[in-house]
Amino acid sequence: MKILVPVKRVVDYNVRIQVKSDNSGVNLDGVKMSVNPFDEIAVEEALRIKERGEAEEVIAVTIGDSAAQEQLRTVLAMGCDRAILVEAPSDLEPLAVAKTLKALVEKEDAQLVIAGKQAIDDDSGQVAQMLAALLSCAQATFASKIELAGDSAKVTREVDAGLETIEVDLPAVVSADLRLNEPRYVKLPDIMKAKRKPIDTLSLAELGVDGTNQLTVSNWSAPSAREPGIKVEDVAGLVGKLKEKGLL
Amino acid sequence: MTTDKNNQLEILCGKCPQLEMLRASSDLQFYGQDASKHLTPNPTAILLPNRTEEVQQIVQWANEHDIKLVPSGGRTGLSGGAVAAQAEVVISLEKMNHIIGFNTTDRTVTCQAGVVTAKLQEYACAQQLYYPVDFASSGSSQIGGNIATNAGGIRVLRYGLTRDWVSGLTVITGSGERLDLNQGLIKNATGYDLRHLMIGSEGTLGIITEAKMQLTEPPVPQGVTLCALDNFADCLTILRTFRHRLRLSAFEFFSDKALNHVLQHNDLEAPFQQRSPYYLLAEYDYGSPGTQEALEQVFEECFNQGWISDGIVAQSETQSQKLWQLRERVSESISNKTPYKNDISVCPSQAPIFLKELEQLVNQAYPDYEIIWFGHIGDGNVHLNILKPETLSHSEFLHQCHQVSQLVGATLHKHQGSVSAEHGVGLLKKEQLRYSRSEHEISLMKQLKLIFDPKQILNPGKIFDI
Numbered sequence: 275m276k277i278l279v280p281v282k283r284v285v286d287y288n289v290r291i292q293v294k295s296d297n298s299g300v301n302l303d304g305v306k307m308s309v310n311p312f313d314e315i316a317v318e319e320a321l322r323i324k325e326r327g328e329a330e331e332v333i334a335v336t337i338g339d340s341a342a343q344e345q346l347r348t349v350l351a352m353g354c355d356r357a358i359l360v361e362a363p364s365d366l367e368p369l370a371v372a373k374t375l376k377a378l379v380e381k382e383d384a385q386l387v388i389a390g391k392q393a394i395d396d397d398s399g400q401v402a403q404m405l406a407a408l409l410s411c412a413q414a415t416f417a418s419k420i421e422l423a424g425d426s427a428k429v430t431r432e433v434d435a436g437l438e439t440i441e442v443d444l445p446a447v448v449s450a451d452l453r454l455n456e457p458r459y460v461k462l463p464d465i466m467k468a469k470r471k472p473i474d475t476l477s478l479a480e481l482g483v484d485g486t487n488q489l490t491v492s493n494w495s496a497p498s499a500r501e502p503g504i505k506v507e508d509v510a511g512l513v514g515k516l517k518e519k520g521l522l
Numbered sequence: 523m524t525t526d527k528n529n530q531l532e533i534l535c536g537k538c539p540q541l542e543m544l545r546a547s548s549d550l551q552f553y554g555q556d557a558s559k560h561l562t563p564n565p566t567a568i569l570l571p572n573r574t575e576e577v578q579q580i581v582q583w584a585n586e587h588d589i590k591l592v593p594s595g596g597r598t599g600l601s602g603g604a605v606a607a608q609a610e611v612v613i614s615l616e617k618m619n620h621i622i623g624f625n626t627t628d629r630t631v632t633c634q635a636g637v638v639t640a641k642l643q644e645y646a647c648a649q650q651l652y653y654p655v656d657f658a659s660s661g662s663s664q665i666g667g668n669i670a671t672n673a674g675g676i677r678v679l680r681y682g683l684t685r686d687w688v689s690g691l692t693v694i695t696g697s698g699e700r701l702d703l704n705q706g707l708i709k710n711a712t713g714y715d716l717r718h719l720m721i722g723s724e725g726t727l728g729i730i731t732e733a734k735m736q737l738t739e740p741p742v743p744q745g746v747t748l749c750a751l752d753n754f755a756d757c758l759t760i761l762r763t764f765r766h767r768l769r770l771s772a773f774e775f776f777s778d779k780a781l782n783h784v785l786q787h788n789d790l791e792a793p794f795q796q797r798s799p800y801y802l803l804a805e806y807d808y809g810s811p812g813t814q815e816a817l818e819q820v821f822e823e824c825f826n827q828g829w830i831s832d833g834i835v836a837q838s839e840t841q842s843q844k845l846w847q848l849r850e851r852v853s854e855s856i857s858n859k860t861p862y863k864n865d866i867s868v869c870p871s872q873a874p875i876f877l878k879e880l881e882q883l884v885n886q887a888y889p890d891y892e893i894i895w896f897g898h899i900g901d902g903n904v905h906l907n908i909l910k911p912e913t914l915s916h917s918e919f920l921h922q923c924h925q926v927s928q929l930v931g932a933t934l935h936k937h938q939g940s941v942s943a944e945h946g947v948g949l950l951k952k953e954q955l956r957y958s959r960s961e962h963e964i965s966l967m968k969q970l971k972l973i974f975d976p977k978q979i980l981n982p983g984k985i986f987d988i
């Protein structure tokens with residue numbers, strides 16, 4: 275069985291985002307870029323499945339500009355067997371991303387796709403669901419546990435009310451939530467070995483995908499600053515304030 | 523407590539109506555103690571001034587009535603400098619915690635001495651600038667305390683000590699005079715720079731009430747690598763190799779025993795499946811073309827030489843922070859074992875020989891004790907922590923540690939090292955001072971003390987006895 279894991283290059287989670295002064299986007303100059311944290315979790319899960327002997331190959335794919343090879347090298351060093359770079363603008367919309375992945379799933383005959391539940395840059399959170407719909411296969415989103423059993427997978431999902439366990443037939447698309455696992459550290463010797471692992475480059479056209487965006491972003495702005503808290507003198511003061519705000 | 527002292531405190535509070543005073547025994551315990559935890563606090567009262575003028579009034583009052591004062595910052599000090607064990611009055615700067623001004627052109631921040639270090643760091647960040655002095659206790663320590671101890675920390679290798687970031691000071695001397703020193707000048711060749719005398723004086727010459735701190739531009743993105751090694755005398759050779767190709771900002775080490783304590787007390791993963799006796803953490807400028815290749819080259823070189831047995835590279839800032847936690851949490855993870863701390867340094871070039879001798883000495887002297895090594899090895903500074911065995915009484919433990927400290931001191935003396943690299947002398951390292959400073963030097967220091975504080979009001983018995 276092959277597992278396909280999409281990986282996105284995003285601004286590092288810990289970077290303080292700054293909107294450009296002309297509101298035309300986010301400032302990316304000299305900013306640290308990393309693998310989207312949910313995708314890192316997805317990679318880790320795929321590797322664990324392979325290490326348990328339940329999959330033969332883990333293929334990582336990124337859709338973006340060539341700088342994203344850096345992130346592919348990271349996941350190759352984690353243990354992915356090979357990687358694919360689909361050259362495309364880095365702001366490709368979720369539907370086009372899902373269509374690209376569909377073409378790759380079919381090309382590779384992958385039985386399982388494990389994706390991050392969302393990318394932390396645009397927070398769209400749509401690709402996994404769209405991909406499952408395009409493939410007409412099962413989907414199990416927000417996974418905190420994945421157990422494979424032959425042609426099906428038991429997936430524990432994080433839902434508002436708690437945990438829900440569902441069983442899906444393969445092929446399936448699973449999206450990874452935060453608590454699925456703790457990704458491993460990457461070892462220097464593995465980074466060096468990963469250099470010899472192949473990265474194939476494809477274009478959107480080769481996969482028959484139209485990469486024209488449907489939306490134009492008109493403006494970017496920073497969230498308004500949070501108002502500072504206030505100090506109350508005592509419990510009575512606290513109760514008074516809460517009442518004043520209609521919270522009690 | 524004499525009624526005399528009670529009356530005098532009342533007189534003071536009458537003079538300074540806004541001055542808060544604490545006398546409850548829980549407050550006395552809390553404010554009379556620092557993070558060293560080897561001495562029993564016993565202050566008479568705690569004063570919490572709001573302004574420089576109030577600090578001056580307190581010091582003048584103390585001179586009048588011959589009352590001893592202990593300046594107190596965040597009390598994260600590790601040498602007992604802020605401990606009040608002799609019925610002194612503690613003067614805590616904690617209410618003087620305001621940032622007073624920021625000058626964009628000079629890139630300086632004027633703050634009251636009680637501003638917590640992390641608050642200055644955050645303030646700098648909000649101005650898109652950087653205050654580089656950082657260490658595990660920066661969430662509690664104060665700028666005044668940092669200046670009084672000339673605090674170092676984890677990025678000394680690149681950015682130097684607190685001393686390098688102080689561009690002006692307001693101080694009330696032991697005799698109650700106000701000094702406004704340097705006031706932000708970059709160049710000022712007008713005689714003795716008393717500002718620098720105040721830095722690292724551990725509250726024995728004056729009370730720092732305000733400081734003008736220099737900021738700088740933020741660093742480019744930083745990479746972090748953690749390497750495993752068998753022999754820690756190799757640290758410095760590895761440092762040299764790394765520095766050939768990487769621009770380092772930190773170079774820290776810790777032992778596997780230290781890691782054990784960190785993993786026991788924190789929800790953190792072991793970095794390597796296979797454990798090694800020592801680990802090195804290096805932080806470096808990352809992102810310019812060729813950095814990754816440079817890192818691989820130095821790793822390969824160190825690996826082939828047998829200096830490093832394994833290594834990991836953080837792939838995200840989150841992983842960098844987790845690796846840093848492994849180092850930064852050492853101190854707090856062993857604190858329940860009341861460790862006896864040696865904070866020692868030699869020139870980095872001397873470190874390999876020195877460390878070998880020290881390791882031998884310590885293993886012989888403490889065959890049954892658990893010893894935890896960690897520290898800022900890149901600048902020749904190691905923290906050697908001896909953990910108290912549960913069966914041993916505290917006083918017997920201290921007694922034995924003091925004896926071994928004399929041996930450590932003699933070895934340091936031989937290599938011209940320091941018995942206190944960054945924690946100060948306070949009460950705990952007084953006996954060892956002679957290993958790092960000559961008799962004549964100590965005598966000059968004492969004379970200086972008496973010039974600034976003729977009645978020995980401030981922090982008596984700290985650094986040395988007169």
Ligand SMILES: Cc1cc2nc3c(=O)[nH]c(=O)nc-3n(C[C@H](O)[C@H](O)[C@H](O)COP(=O)(O)OP(=O)(O)OC[C@H]3O[C@@H](n4cnc5c(N)ncnc54)[C@H](O)[C@@H]3O)c2cc1C
Pocket residue numbers: 556557592593594595596597598599600602603604615635656657658659662663664665666667668669670671672673674675676724725726728729730731853854944945948981984
């Ligand atoms: C977990 C941990 C990690 C640490 N790591 C480091 C490290 O990496 N590097 C390092 O250098 N230190 C380190 N320390 C030690 C400590 O944090 C520093 O010495 C710090 O600078 C002390 O600041 P403070 O405000 O807590 O001072 P305090 O402990 O309150 O006081 C220290 C000394 O300064 C005097 N003092 C305080 N405020 C004033 C003032 N306004 N005017 C005059 N004198 C004053 C006190 O009388 C005392 O002598 C660490 C401590 C802990 C607990």
